[in-house]
Ligand SMILES: Nc1nc2c(ncn2[C@@H]2O[C@H](COP(=O)(O)OP(=O)(O)O)[C@@H](O)[C@H]2O)c(=O)[nH]1
């Protein structure tokens with residue numbers, strides 16, 4: 543994918559603020575600190591379009607980016623950050639659920655999990671929600687540069703098992719440090735646009 547333009551459009555808190563252009567949308571979800579902003583910056587060839595931060599739990603809105611005036615990349619709030627008050631968490635949950643289950647232009651969701659760790663119940667809940675909403679998903683294992691070659695297969699198997707994925711379901715290894723997986727990710731996104 544050649545990125546001719548990547549433009550921040552809006553941080554939406556309510557459905558009436560979502561773009562009304564009708565362009566197809568690709569959403570990115572995952573736990574706080576999983577590397578979502580880094581991945582988005584990496585695949586869009588931008589240093590700081592999606593704000594990266596070592597302080598998790600910062601993105602509380604649904605952020606839309608216009609790519610090539612052809613589609614939107616959608617950054618959803620990271621989940622599972624302990625230090626957020628329950629009321630705020632519940633609101634994020636509602637915001638996310640409403641977007642993911644009712645958004646007509648949504649073509650696909652990338653579910654990011656940290657390649658080093660076993661996925662959690664929250665990741666399972668997210669996959670179940672997407673499954674119910676009949677949104678196609680791809681599990682992306684982030685930060686693979688932190689794994690030794692020998693750990694790779696073991697960790698991918700662990701993710702597959704924990705998320706109850708089919709044996710032939712793809713898990714895409716990704717690193718924003720090395721760019722590994724970037725080309726493959728774009729190929730998959732292009733197929734769904
Ligand atoms: N080694 C390595 N670190 C990463 C990678 N992606 C993100 N990080 C680091 O993980 C932390 C969280 O990244 P960020 O993109 O802000 O996560 P987000 O909360 O999911 O948006 C930051 O310190 C990043 O530098 C990666 O592919 N490899």
Ligand SMILES: [Mg+2]
Pocket residue numbers: 578579580593594595601620
């Ligand atoms: Mg982020």
